[in-house]
Amino acid sequence: MPLPTGDIAWPPHDLAPALDAMHTWDTWWSGDPDRLESLYGGSTGGGPDPKRLQYAGGVVGRLARWWWGTPTGLGERRTKLHVPIAGDLCGGSADLLFSEPPKFTVDDQVTQDRLDKLTDDGMLATLQTAAEVGAALGGVYLRPVYDTELSDRPWLDAVHADRAVPEFRWGRLAAVTFWRVVREQDGQVWRHLERHEPGVILHGLYQGTKDQLGRPVPLEDHPATAVFAAAVGEDGAIPTGYDGLDVSYIPNQSSRRWRCTPRLQDLGRSDLDGVEPLMDALDETYSSWMRDIRLGKGRIVVPSAYLQSQGPGRSASWNPDQEAFAGLDMLARPDASGQLTVAQFAIRVQEHKDTAEDLVNQILRSAGYSGQTFGLGGDVAVTATEVTARERRSMTTRGRKILRWRPALAHVIEALLAVDREVFGGGITPQRPTVEFEDSVQEDPLTLANTADVLTRAHAASIDTNVRMVHPEWDDTQVAAEVQRIQAEQGMAVPDPMQTGELP
Template sequence: MPLPAGNTTWPPPYLGPALDSMHTWDTWWSGDTDRLERLYGGRSGGAPDPKRAQFSGGVVGRIARWWWGTPTAPGERRTKLHVPLAGDLCGGSADLLFSEPPKFTVDDEATQARLDDLVDDGMLATLQTAAEVGAALGGVYLRPVYDKDVADRPWIAAEHADRALPEFTWGRLSSVTFWKVVREEDGQVWRWLQRHEPGRILHGLYQGTSDNLGHPVPLEESAATAGFATLVDADGAIATGYDKLDVVYVPNQPTRRWRSAPRLKDFGRSDLDGVEPLMDALDETYSSWMRDIRLGKGRLVVPESYLQSNGPGRGVNWNPDQEAFAGINVLARGDGMALTVAQFAIRVQEHRETAEDLVNQILRSAGYSGQTFGIGGDVAVTATEVTARERRSMTTRGKKVLRWRPELAHLVEALLAVDRHVFGGPIIPQRPTVEFEDSVQEDPLTLANTADVLRRAQAASTDTLVRAVHPEWDDAQVAAEVQRIQAEAGTAVPDPFQAGDIP
């Protein structure tokens, strides 16, 4: 299928519900209070009458009735606080998946050596970033890219789900079009479209408006696409050297919102989906807590004559944070001129318990245990105890690994194919075996104690004990360590049946 002909609404209208949800999740993930107020209409300058909007029906009224949709009263400074739990949650999801680099294994030795070089070239950092983006937006795209002026090898790049137009066949990604705004001038918008199909990538530059794709223009009209003008063929495509699709899509979790929408049902679900009201309530709780602290400052109710004059016709004022005041030259009177002390209580316990319950509910709804995010103390425990306490998080991690493993295998195969097509070399592109390391590992003392007990019980061989203490070692490293242990212990005796002929 070719690129769009132009003069069409962009993005396509059917993507609207998904893009709106991604925009909401992205706003919470960013932690930007200005964006939150704009999203929910809480800024007086963002709507003619925010209060009136709160009584409206439909989506506008529902959003405006959120706490972040409440405008700041005239004459008061904004005191709303935001707890960046959404960012912590998405970052924690990425840490669970890629705190340790996955292991990629192929059969050919030359290919394995080249693959090790490609993996060591920043792939883990890209995967960690992609996992966090996917947890926030509901999914992420990964693809191999290259630039001979930058590096002598290809690498992996992540594409965000809110700038992609995917096509799925029986739940599998069959093609996808990425777009990027490369220029904006006088109300005109230039978009660079890249459509990925099996074996090729089509490039197109369009000049339109903010909501219309416009008409195709030559690639030379933008500095971002000019370099591709001499590389594309008559169809505007560049061969990838890989006969399958060179892009993979990793959905974060199965979707709920668009289950019945044919074109959206294969989109993933964000970890923030459904917990937005709870995060809104958490921000309200912390802001109320800080409000109690502000109101809890000791206040003095004083007569107007006690205030400091700003000069004739300029009124009077006083500094509420000033702790000591100079004497005021007034006559002493007995008709209510006394000072009144106002000291409000700070409801620390109530706010703390409410905030903790909201945090626990948010994490539980997102599929994580509080222990994963440091809730419950930092007492040193064994890896088994950690896994037990973080069972819910480990279960969520396991479900995500099921989605990441096959897509990473496909991605690495595409990376090897692009590497051979562009840079050559004696490698054989093949689908690797992908192994995810345990995110929780036993400490060396616990492993040593376990090995000692098994040794004294004669329940395991030296080879088994070495593998248990060093699970990351390969067969050659284990065999060498077994020989050293046996040599030091004096148990390295030759096999009598291979000692040669007995005279």
């Protein structure tokens, strides 16, 4: 299927439910209170009834009935407080997956050497960013890109799910069209469409409106796409050097809400899906807590005679920080002691704290994580085994995500090698690598040393086994060298008499 040739709606209407949900998740992930108020209609209104929308029906009324949909009263300042737990969730998901770089191995040594250079060029930062974006929006795309003026090698680039129009076949990505806005002026919107098909990439520039794609225009008409004009062939495509599709889609988790929608059922699910009401309630709880603190400030209600005049026409004031006051010339009254009224409201700290902690635990549990992962269990030093036990739910979620990330990474790395050979040469053989994820929880050196010591005294492990256990990140060459050094230090590096050819 080529690029669009007519004026069609953009983005396509059948993606509207997914894009609306992604917009909601992105708003919570951004942590911007202004965007939250705009999303739920809670901005300060100018009408006589600021809560009119909350009594409306349909989608507008449903959104306005959220706490973030409560409008700020006229003449009042906004006192809503936002807890950025959505950002913590998505960032924690990325840390669980890519706190350590994954290992990519292929059979050909020349290809392995080149692959080591490609994966060492900032790839870990790209994967961490992609994992966080995928956790927020429900999925993310990875593609190889290159620029001969910037680098002598290609690299991976992450594309957000709300900037792609995918096409799935039997649950697998068959083609995808990425798009971006390169210019907006006088109501006109210029979009760059980049369509990926097996073996080729198609580029197109369109001049339309906010909701319509518009008509195609030459790539040379805008600097952002002029660079592709010279690269496309007669058929308007750029070959990738890879027979298959050079893009991988990594769904965050299995979709729930779109499982019966044909065009959307293969899209992933955000970690924030379903916990939006809980996050709304958490913000309301913390805002109520801060309101108690504001109201808990001691106030003194004084009669007007106690106010200090600021001069004719300048009203009067009361200085609450003044500690000593001069005597007042006034008639004594039997109830003079009641003329000063102290207002001191209670601050319900424990009630708010318990409510907030319960909401946070429920949010984490619904998203598939343990509270220990986010520091709710304290910072007491424990072994890696105990940490894994406490974070079992997080480790289970991490394992489910690795099942989706591993084949997608293997596919896109093979495409990266093919693009590298096509553009930069080098004589490599593109292969699909073996992907290994490192353990997110590492044993401390003292625990490993004690285990190795016990195994040695029990004659249950060799020196080679102990070295590999203490240093799991070492390769065979490093392990062999360390074994030889240990044997030399302990006087065990003696020749085998059966190998010398001489009998004792």
